[in-house]
Amino acid sequence: MTTETSTPVKARADLKTGTERMTVGRWVVWLLLLAGGLLMFFPIYWVFVTAISPGGLAQGSGFSLWPSRIDFGVFARAFQQQPIGVWMLNSVIISAVSVLISVFISLLAGYAFAKYRFRGRDILFGLMLLTIMVPIQVIVVPEFVIISKLGLVNSYWSVILPSAAQGICIFIARQFLVALPDELIEAARVDGASEAKIFMRIALPMSGPLIAVLTILTFVWRWNDFIWPLVALQTPDKFTMSVGLNSLNGAYAHPWDQIMAVTLISMIPVIIVFLIFQKQFVQGIAESGLK
Amino acid sequence: MPVHDHAVADGVATARGGRASALKPAAKVRHARGREPRLAPWAFVSPSLILFAVFAFAPIAVAVVLSFQNVQVFGGGTWVGVDNYANMLSNGLFWTSVRNTVVFTVGTVPTSAALGLLLAIMLNRKLPGRGLIRSLYFLPMVVSGVAVSLVMVWIFNDDNGIVNAFLQATGLPRISWLSSPNWAMLTIIIAVVWGRIGFCMVTYLAALQGINPSLLEAAQIDGAGSWRRFTNIIWPLLNPTTYLLIVLNIVFSLQAFDVIYVMTGGGPGFSTTVLVQYIFRSAFTDGKMGYASAVGVFLVVVLLLLTVLRNRLSRRSKDLT
Numbered sequence: 001m002t003t004e005t006s007t008p009v010k011a012r013a014d015l016k017t018g019t020e021r022m023t024v025g026r027w028v029v030w031l032l033l034l035a036g037g038l039l040m041f042f043p044i045y046w047v048f049v050t051a052i053s054p055g056g057l058a059q060g061s062g063f064s065l066w067p068s069r070i071d072f073g074v075f076a077r078a079f080q081q082q083p084i085g086v087w088m089l090n091s092v093i094i095s096a097v098s099v100l101i102s103v104f105i106s107l108l109a110g111y112a113f114a115k116y117r118f119r120g121r122d123i124l125f126g127l128m129l130l131t132i133m134v135p136i137q138v139i140v141v142p143e144f145v146i147i148s149k150l151g152l153v154n155s156y157w158s159v160i161l162p163s164a165a166q167g168i169c170i171f172i173a174r175q176f177l178v179a180l181p182d183e184l185i186e187a188a189r190v191d192g193a194s195e196a197k198i199f200m201r202i203a204l205p206m207s208g209p210l211i212a213v214l215t216i217l218t219f220v221w222r223w224n225d226f227i228w229p230l231v232a233l234q235t236p237d238k239f240t241m242s243v244g245l246n247s248l249n250g251a252y253a254h255p256w257d258q259i260m261a262v263t264l265i266s267m268i269p270v271i272i273v274f275l276i277f278q279k280q281f282v283q284g285i286a287e288s289g290l291k
Numbered sequence: 292m293p294v295h296d297h298a299v300a301d302g303v304a305t306a307r308g309g310r311a312s313a314l315k316p317a318a319k320v321r322h323a324r325g326r327e328p329r330l331a332p333w334a335f336v337s338p339s340l341i342l343f344a345v346f347a348f349a350p351i352a353v354a355v356v357l358s359f360q361n362v363q364v365f366g367g368g369t370w371v372g373v374d375n376y377a378n379m380l381s382n383g384l385f386w387t388s389v390r391n392t393v394v395f396t397v398g399t400v401p402t403s404a405a406l407g408l409l410l411a412i413m414l415n416r417k418l419p420g421r422g423l424i425r426s427l428y429f430l431p432m433v434v435s436g437v438a439v440s441l442v443m444v445w446i447f448n449d450d451n452g453i454v455n456a457f458l459q460a461t462g463l464p465r466i467s468w469l470s471s472p473n474w475a476m477l478t479i480i481i482a483v484v485w486g487r488i489g490f491c492m493v494t495y496l497a498a499l500q501g502i503n504p505s506l507l508e509a510a511q512i513d514g515a516g517s518w519r520r521f522t523n524i525i526w527p528l529l530n531p532t533t534y535l536l537i538v539l540n541i542v543f544s545l546q547a548f549d550v551i552y553v554m555t556g557g558g559p560g561f562s563t564t565v566l567v568q569y570i571f572r573s574a575f576t577d578g579k580m581g582y583a584s585a586v587g588v589f590l591v592v593v594l595l596l597l598t599v600l601r602n603r604l605s606r607r608s609k610d611l612t
Contacts, residue, residue: 029413034424040431044434046446050445063453101342105338109335111335121332131343131348133591133594135591137567137570137571138587141580142349142353146349165346195334196331199335224433245435245438245441249437249440267433274432281429285490286494286496286497
């Protein structure tokens, strides 16, 4: 009897103050979450620990989660023995230019799809969305033929141009720009502003969050791109970080501490971008998935 | 007709009262002719259109054409009708890769969705250090497939991996995670699920935050425990999200390549050869471009059917909210 009456009262009190007391159950949930989170983080931790352990902390005999000796010299050695600086620079150039083009053309196209009615609009939009469904493996051969006809094989542009055409970016841009108030555009038109000016003065200034989301998502995707750069880039001096990293795997036995050092270096840029822009990244993922 | 024309026309209609209904269509048409620019949208679309035409539409069209041809490496092709498709259906390795694709999809999709839901519910409340804990689960999302693969290859290494060392330390037998055809697929599924939990969690968290808290408060006041609140209120409201997430995850799984390519290359034997792997292999290792394209077209058709399903569900979810 006492519990029946007290529970709703207690619940109401909690709701009223807006604070949630840490009960035993809540602590159990918290501990489970923390343990799971640490398990999720473990592979990243393990990359780091392996890299700084001389010989890569092989677990042949014992079992240890922390190296007995630490050697940060591995990073210097990795830079000496592999052209990591070059790969990093290639990745930065390719990702940056590709993101710039992608964001720019997706904003323009997204604006047209969102705010104009023109013949063939829905078909064109549909076709661009359809490309999301086509795995790169399916078109990799014709794509390579096109790139070689254009004389772009093994150049930055061979990766930048195909990866700048992203159906998903146009989709996200359109979904965002559809929400811009039509009254503003209409009013500017009545005032005699040109269509280009309306885009520059009204749509663009209101697209800050959209540009942020698109930039962050595409940067992470382009940085991590693997299969197309693997096909299009053929000499190690043109490799991106992912392709270079893959070249360390397999036949040529590299020591594991060095492989993990390069892996860690390859992850650092996206992890930094992610930690700084986590909110926009998460929002972008949630929105592009839900709508 | 774009929304703004309706809005303006409606405004005119209300201002003119009763007569407006007769005038409305005419006003709308005149309005559209006078205001709606014809060239501007094409100017805005053209940069995308050019890039898509050259680097997306053209290769897709060529792939479809190739699928009906017998092509020697970068040489000319001869027309063979549906032979490639017929060969595909009678090829044992094609069916092996279909089966592997199904196993991989069934292994990754429900697992990551269920874990994502569980985490989202646990995290959708005030807890100390919630932001940090959330970041721990999100972080794998941004790690590249190649990096994930190398880490997992090292962690699951037969002789020197931490997982086997842990198993041995606890008295369990060591497992040939990547060199045994029986275990390799499971190892790959673990690696992929690790990277995908964050995505499912984010999507569920967004959906949970859209649930009206007063519904849950009312149920709580009526004495419904947390399990009852979940089964009777939260789960039904999350249904559209669950459907969408499952379809999206199936699409991701059908396209998954990097992790398998780097971790096992489709082996040992063909135990982890999924369809995209098989397509890549047919084109580059076997040099059968036409045949590879036919398998590719088959896969794209499956993906398109899933998209149609997704759109249906998406429309349904809009009706519900």
